[in-house]
């Protein structure tokens with residue numbers, strides 16, 4: 137099943153299979169937030185419900201279940217190398233690739249990114265002040281965006297962008313258990329030109345698509361969960377309508 141929008145297309149299914157059907161050198165950028173398979177040192181902790189792993193204790197709101205978050209460490213790295221390799225193949229030369237990660241999976245993701253062929257260029261920090269406290273230790277109030285390019289960077293402007301972005305989780309705009317703020321994703325899109333086609337193989341609640349719409353980019357993506365596919369479809373259609381009215 138796939139949904140075609142005015143500015144993009146999203147397929148419901150496994151990212152790897154969907155990427156393998158895409159033509160080579162057909163997108164201008166990759167910006168994605170895959171399942172982290174994180175949340176604990178031991179297997180039992182990692183296999184807990186993502187709603188418990190990634191939300192503050194006592195959070196009342198419930199979301200549809202997130203799929204694909206149960207991999208052990210070695211299979212996570214191998215799997216990430218496979219889909220990042222496909223992202224590399226379908227990207228044009230010079231394309232930036234931005235991948236979200238938490239602190240625990242950072243080493244695995246940097247290995248996978250480079251193993252897949254990308255030239256790693258740095259790490260952008262997302263500072264989220266609303267993160268849960270960590271008694272007696274440092275607060276985990278950051279997530280990371282690995283930044284890489286295919287072949288060689290080809291900047292399309294001469295602005296110097298920050299390396300740290302501060303955005304609170306916007307519960308009112310969030311439809312996914314680990315949904316990212318639209319404003320953060322819009323900030324990240326600053327390394328792409330208007331009109332660029334941005335690939336997100338793990339669309340979740342469609343945040344990348346919304347950020348693309350609001351910044352005049354196009355999007356192509358995938359989402360495994362039919363429930364999230366319905367949510368993101370409604371969210372994108374609503375955003376398209378709102379933009380027409382504006």
Ligand SMILES: C[S@@+](CC[C@H](N)C(=O)[O-])C[C@H]1O[C@@H](n2cnc3c(N)ncnc32)[C@H](O)[C@@H]1O
Pocket residue numbers: 149150151152169170171172201202203204205311312314315316317337338339340341342343344358359360361364
């Ligand atoms: C971290 S979430 C993305 C959240 C998104 N950035 C947002 O702001 O709403 C990752 C998504 O990938 C989906 N997913 C997991 N395994 C997948 C796979 N093999 N192919 C496609 N999507 C998958 C999950 O269902 C989940 O919705």
